[in-house]
Amino acid sequence: MNKDYILGVFKDEESLVSAFGKVKEKGVLPLEVYTPYPVHEILEGMGNKTRITHAAFFYGLFAAIGILSFLTYAASISWPLNYGGKPFNSFPSFIVVTIVATILSITILTLLTFSIRSKVFPGKVPEIYHERATDDRFVMVIDKKSMGLNTEAINSIITEYGEIE
Amino acid sequence: MYNSEVRGRLITGDKSLGQISEEIIAPIHAKTPVWWYFAILVGLIMFGIGGYSIFLTLTKGIGMWGVNNSVAWGWAIINFVWWIGIGHAGTAFSIFLLILRQKWRTAINRAAEAMTVVAVICASLFPLMHMGRPWLFFYIFPYPNTRGPLWVNFNSPLFWDFVAISAYFLISASFWYFGMLPDFATIRDTAKSKIKKAVYGVFAFGWTGSSREWLRFEGLSFILGGIAAVLVVSVHSIVSTDFAVSVEVGWHTTIFPPYFVVGAIFSGFAMVLTLVVTMRGLYKMNDFITDSHIDAVCRVLIFISLIMGTAYLTEIFIAWYSGSEYEMYMFFHNRLFGEYSFQFWAMFVSNAVIPQLFWFKGMRRRMWVVFVISIIINIGMWFERFNIVVTSLSRDYLPSSWVSYSPSLVEIGFFVGTLGIFVTGVLLFFRFVPMIAISELKSVAKFDKPRNENLKHNDHE
Numbered sequence: 001m002n003k004d005y006i007l008g009v010f011k012d013e014e015s016l017v018s019a020f021g022k023v024k025e026k027g028v029l030p031l032e033v034y035t036p037y038p039v040h041e042i043l044e045g046m047g048n049k050t051r052i053t054h055a056a057f058f059y060g061l062f063a064a065i066g067i068l069s070f071l072t073y074a075a076s077i078s079w080p081l082n083y084g085g086k087p088f089n090s091f092p093s094f095i096v097v098t099i100v101a102t103i104l105s106i107t108i109l110t111l112l113t114f115s116i117r118s119k120v121f122p123g124k125v126p127e128i129y130h131e132r133a134t135d136d137r138f139v140m141v142i143d144k145k146s147m148g149l150n151t152e153a154i155n156s157i158i159t160e161y162g163e164i165e
Numbered sequence: 166m167y168n169s170e171v172r173g174r175l176i177t178g179d180k181s182l183g184q185i186s187e188e189i190i191a192p193i194h195a196k197t198p199v200w201w202y203f204a205i206l207v208g209l210i211m212f213g214i215g216g217y218s219i220f221l222t223l224t225k226g227i228g229m230w231g232v233n234n235s236v237a238w239g240w241a242i243i244n245f246v247w248w249i250g251i252g253h254a255g256t257a258f259s260i261f262l263l264i265l266r267q268k269w270r271t272a273i274n275r276a277a278e279a280m281t282v283v284a285v286i287c288a289s290l291f292p293l294m295h296m297g298r299p300w301l302f303f304y305i306f307p308y309p310n311t312r313g314p315l316w317v318n319f320n321s322p323l324f325w326d327f328v329a330i331s332a333y334f335l336i337s338a339s340f341w342y343f344g345m346l347p348d349f350a351t352i353r354d355t356a357k358s359k360i361k362k363a364v365y366g367v368f369a370f371g372w373t374g375s376s377r378e379w380l381r382f383e384g385l386s387f388i389l390g391g392i393a394a395v396l397v398v399s400v401h402s403i404v405s406t407d408f409a410v411s412v413e414v415g416w417h418t419t420i421f422p423p424y425f426v427v428g429a430i431f432s433g434f435a436m437v438l439t440l441v442v443t444m445r446g447l448y449k450m451n452d453f454i455t456d457s458h459i460d461a462v463c464r465v466l467i468f469i470s471l472i473m474g475t476a477y478l479t480e481i482f483i484a485w486y487s488g489s490e491y492e493m494y495m496f497f498h499n500r501l502f503g504e505y506s507f508q509f510w511a512m513f514v515s516n517a518v519i520p521q522l523f524w525f526k527g528m529r530r531r532m533w534v535v536f537v538i539s540i541i542i543n544i545g546m547w548f549e550r551f552n553i554v555v556t557s558l559s560r561d562y563l564p565s566s567w568v569s570y571s572p573s574l575v576e577i578g579f580f581v582g583t584l585g586i587f588v589t590g591v592l593l594f595f596r597f598v599p600m601i602a603i604s605e606l607k608s609v610a611k612f613d614k615p616r617n618e619n620l621k622h623n624d625h626e
Contacts, residue, residue: 012182013611036182036351037608038379046376052384060392071319074307079315086320093320097328100399103392104332110388111339115370118381120346124371134350134374136182 005031006147006155007130008140010162016138017041019161023142026150026157031141034133052117056110063105068098130165138162175268175609178452182607185453186351189601192448193352194361200447201592208588215582218575219294227297229575236558236570241291243550244580247432248288249330249404250425250546254433255281255337256397259344263390268612269461271605272453276444277437278341279598283590284436285334287583292326294579322406329403333396340389346372347382347604401429408553414495415557418483424476428546431469431516435542438462440591442536444600453601459535463523466542474517491562499560500552504569508548509556515545 008023008030010016016035020042023030033042075081076088115121130139140158147154158164176185221229232239258277262270293299304310305327307317317324349369356362372378405425408416441454441462484496500509519541522528529535555570594600 033376034374035376035379036186036374037347037604038383042376043380043383046380048377048380050381050384052381053388056388056392070307074316075319081314081316081318083318083320090320096325096399096403097319099395100325100329100332100403103395104335106392107336107339107389110385111343114343114381114385118378120370120372120378122367122370126350126366126369126371126373128354128373131354132183134347134354134372135186 004144006142006144006158007165008142008158008162009130009132009165010138010140011136013039013138015161016140019157020045020140022157023140023154026153028142028146028150028154031143031146032129033141034129034139036134036136036138039138050117052110052113055113056106059109060102060106063109064098064102067101067105068094071097174455174457175272175612176453176606177455180452180610182610185607185610186355186603189450189453189599189603189606190352190355192595193597193599194356197596201596205589205592208585208592211581211585212589213582213585214578215580215585218578218582219290221575222294222579223299227295229573231571231573231576233568233570235561235566235568236555238295238554238558239570240572240576240580241295243547243554244583245288245291245295246404246425246550246554247547248284248291248583249401250429250432250550251436251543252281252284252288252333252337252433253397253401253426253429254437255279255341256333256393257430257433258437259340260390260394261397264394267461268609269458271609272450272455272458272601273437273441273462274605275341275344275598275602276440276594276600277433278337278344279594280436280440280591281337281433282334282341283587283594285330285337286590287586289330289334290583291579292330322403322410325403326407329396329400333400336389336393336396340393343382343385343389344602344605345598346370347374348599348602350374351603352599397430398426401425413557414491414560414562415500415553418480420476420479420483424480427469427472427476428516428549431466431473432543432546434462434466434469435539435546438466438535438539439543442532442539444595445532448595448600450601453606456530459532460526460529463529463535466520467523470517470520470523470542474513477513477517495557495560500556503556504559505552505556508551512545512548512552515541516549519545 008019010019013035016033017039020030020033024045029047033039033046035042071094072089072091075090075094080088082088129141130137133139142154144151155164180188230239230241232241255274255278258270259274262274293302296302304312305317305324307319309315346369349365350372353362353365353369356365402422402425405421409418409421411417438459441450442459444450445454445459481496481501484492500506519538522534522538528538559570560567
């Protein structure tokens, strides 16, 4: 293999988590870990944080304010119409549309954010390290340079729990 | 922590992760069975009948339907409410059961979500055609125009309904699709043929399963799950306000929103049951959709059926308790014993009485019984909508405007057409999409193995 990285391939979640912990103890953080389903120990251990939930909150906040203001503006300032003597600014009945349209805005904007930030979009050519990482293998990609003096130790950790490919 | 000793195994047959993906993807890689072509032909013929009915409606007008001045809402609205109700199962399954931490939902939610998307498409056709001039449907969007009153009436439940249904469709479709990305990636990586690899590769949006993707994916499902939970309640509440805000006897009641929401979930769960029993039968998915999954849905149905029974009796009781002679007439003369009493009793028996058979374990374990009862519930829920729409409209306050209603062939054909869309959609789903959420199922597979108990919750939560 030509590359400047090694692949640790594990058969189950438990082996991956144990090996991941030991590799981290050696002060080496894998470049990336590929799993068939989310493994929380890895998500936490990789040290990445996502602010997608915060983003969603602000989308919702601005969408709600925007939609409610639009409804109020349209119904009571732009073109007030008398519907059976009800007040022009009938705030309670605007709530329904505000809630539903806010949820729609949050969904669409959060999906876009997800798509952009995780670089998951139509037509993307994936960088596949191991064909079975979406099937039944848990794959750890480690940069050879980052291993430095620990190369031996890390190799033995990986072979203890899985295989090097 | 899920305890498989108490709640039963989620996946039977001691499958490895590889076997899980292989067995669920098998129908996609396998040769298309003959019955599939036959079934899709039937679906397309039904669709054709619907297409012709829509053509007649468009070219000749709403006069082709059996509706009249008094009963202005006929089969179209009945079918609309019925389909939307069925469409509720998707969110109920993926969101409510997610919040309630019911891990067995992982085997069923994909099918429920697919059903939702198709059912909402079927539903939306009815109000669209009922507009009479559907090519002007965009008048309902609030946009600056030169037509007179500049904006639509934001106080109208019909406008709310439009917003709610279109939002529900977009949200459930995107929730469904994004949930499938990891599974499409699995198909891409396991496929042998180049065409399949390329096609599913496009569908997979370049998903690789890296920790960065999963991290945001979890955040995304968390957010979408949390906010879409509102939709389970809001969509059908809004549909019910179409009725409840009008001063019509039998409609003008405060029980309508909860009654409609529960009814919707009832019919949705019943249709899910129809679908997964079919899936089990046709594709041998018994190891993933186990007897205990079916059992769980049946138990939920008993509970909802009791609520439905209570709601029916409450309506009748309140009609008497209100002392209003119109209400008394509507319920005690018209609905219980009037021209459409058959529809009332059909509704009552199939929704409140027959599902009680699920109290017996023997019934819940016999798949053909479950299948038949699920169909009966769907028919019963259709009669419920008929009962609500037609009995109230056909007997107005003014006896001079009392009329009978029966559907015309065009209306029936239109309904058959939407059934055709549903059958076709479901068959395409069976053939080209993983029927069960593979990655979610893998994430709960470990709960069946006691030695993994010290691991954290690692499923999609």
